[in-house]
Amino acid sequence: MEEKGKGSERWGGAISNLTEMSSNLESLQKLLLKKAVFVDEETFARASLTAEQARTIKILQQRVETLERELDAAITAAARARSEKRQAEAAQKAAELRTQEITRELENTTKVFELHMEELRAKQEEIDKRDNDIKLLEAIIQTLGGKESSSIRG
Structure with missing residues (x-):
C-alpha cells in the first residue's frame, strides 16, 4: 500500500504539472491568436509545436487517468479474488472437518454394530445349545415314556 501511495503521489504531481503546462500553452495560444497578426516562421513553428505538445499532453493525461481507473479496478478485483479464495479455503477446511467427523461417527457405529453382532451370535449359539438340550x-x-408304557402293558 505504501508503494501505491508513492506511485499515486508521483502520478498526481505529474498530472498537475501537465495540467499547468497545458493551461500555460492554451493561454499562450490564445494570446497569439488575439494579438498576433503576423509572426515569423520560427515563432509560428514554436507556437505550432507548443499547440501540438498541448494536444499530446491532454491525450497523455487522459491515458494516465484511464490507466489509473484500470489499476484501481485491478486492485479491487485482486482484493475480491483474495477474499473469495480465503472463503473457499475456509469452506474446504470446514468440509474436511465435517468429513473427519462423519468418518469417526461411521467408525464408532461400525464398532457398535460389530459388538451387537457378536452378542447376537453368542445368544444364537446359546439358543442353539438349549434347543439341542431340549x-x-x-x-x-x-x-x-416308551419303556414305562411297555412295562405297564406287560
Whole structure:
C-alpha cells in the first residue's frame, strides 16, 4: 500500500504539472491568436509545436487517468479474488472437518454394530445349545415314556 501511495503521489504531481503546462500553452495560444497578426516562421513553428505538445499532453493525461481507473479496478478485483479464495479455503477446511467427523461417527457405529453382532451370535449359539438340550431331553423323555408304557402293558 505504501508503494501505491508513492506511485499515486508521483502520478498526481505529474498530472498537475501537465495540467499547468497545458493551461500555460492554451493561454499562450490564445494570446497569439488575439494579438498576433503576423509572426515569423520560427515563432509560428514554436507556437505550432507548443499547440501540438498541448494536444499530446491532454491525450497523455487522459491515458494516465484511464490507466489509473484500470489499476484501481485491478486492485479491487485482486482484493475480491483474495477474499473469495480465503472463503473457499475456509469452506474446504470446514468440509474436511465435517468429513473427519462423519468418518469417526461411521467408525464408532461400525464398532457398535460389530459388538451387537457378536452378542447376537453368542445368544444364537446359546439358543442353539438349549434347543439341542431340549431335543435331547425330549428324546430321553420319549425313551423313558416308551419303556414305562411297555412295562405297564406287560
